Amino acid sequence: MTETTPTTDPIRLLTSLRAIREYDGRPIPDPVLADILRVARWSGSARNDQPWDFIVVRDRETIARLAGVDGSAGFAAGAPLVIVIALAGGLKLRESYDEGRVSERMMLAAHAHGIGANTGWFSPTGGAAVKEMLAIPEGKWVRSMVAFGYPATTGRPGKPDVRKPLAEIAHEGRFGEPFGTE
Numbered sequence: 001m002t003e004t005t006p007t008t009d010p011i012r013l014l015t016s017l018r019a020i021r022e023y024d025g026r027p028i029p030d031p032v033l034a035d036i037l038r039v040a041r042w043s044g045s046a047r048n049d050q051p052w053d054f055i056v057v058r059d060r061e062t063i064a065r066l067a068g069v070d071g072s073a074g075f076a077a078g079a080p081l082v083i084v085i086a087l088a089g090g091l092k093l094r095e096s097y098d099e100g101r102v103s104e105r106m107m108l109a110a111h112a113h114g115i116g117a118n119t120g121w122f123s124p125t126g127g128a129a130v131k132e133m134l135a136i137p138e139g140k141w142v143r144s145m146v147a148f149g150y151p152a153t154t155g156r157p158g159k160p161d162v163r164k165p166l167a168e169i170a171h172e173g174r175f176g177e178p179f180g181t182e
């Protein structure tokens with residue numbers, strides 16, 4: 001079982017965030033959704049462009065259709081809430097960075113409430129299908145969504161240690177010098 005437990009320790013909140021892909025079907029309470037969107041709104045972006053619109057989808061049938069478009073978001077079929085991110089369609093490199101930041105922050109806001117989430121990417125054709133499905137204007141760019149839900153108790157067990165050791169990825173002063181705190 002993969003758990004997401006409310007925590008008031010900010011560092012623990014960050015290190016315990018996991019991609020939750022299986023949900024128990026309970027709806028997300030409105031105050032939690034309000035927090036998720038409030039956090040999204042306050043996310044930083046390049047030049048403070050805020051190049052995003054958030055399409056909140058709670059209709060289960062539409063969510064199932066979103067999960068079915070071409071891409072890697074099939075896991076979201078049973079989610080009670082999906083937020084599709086529509087980007088302005090300007091500089092894609094910059095907007096990609098902003099998209100990642102805001103996605104992660106929405107996941108963290110949910111996690112703070114004990115709710116799981118994961119990002120799901122659409123292929124270019126999948127993104128085009130989503131635009132049509134949700135009446136997103138022509139010039140905008142859709143590449144991903146975030147699905148939310150209370151973690152299913154019957155989910156696959158989480159991997160206990162799924163990150164590279166710090167010694168492998170942190171360097172001191174120059175590349176290749178082992179990082180040390182002493």
Ligand SMILES: Cc1cc2nc3c(=O)[nH]c(=O)nc-3n(C[C@H](O)[C@H](O)[C@H](O)COP(=O)(O)O)c2cc1C
Nearest residue numbers: 017018019020021072073075118119120121122162
């Ligand atoms: C940029 C990015 C794109 C991702 N796209 C998908 C996706 O399309 N579908 C999916 O199921 N998970 C997606 N993930 C989730 C990753 O697979 C997950 O964060 C990674 O395997 C680590 O899992 P953990 O956080 O549960 O340890 C994506 C994550 C990131 C950061």
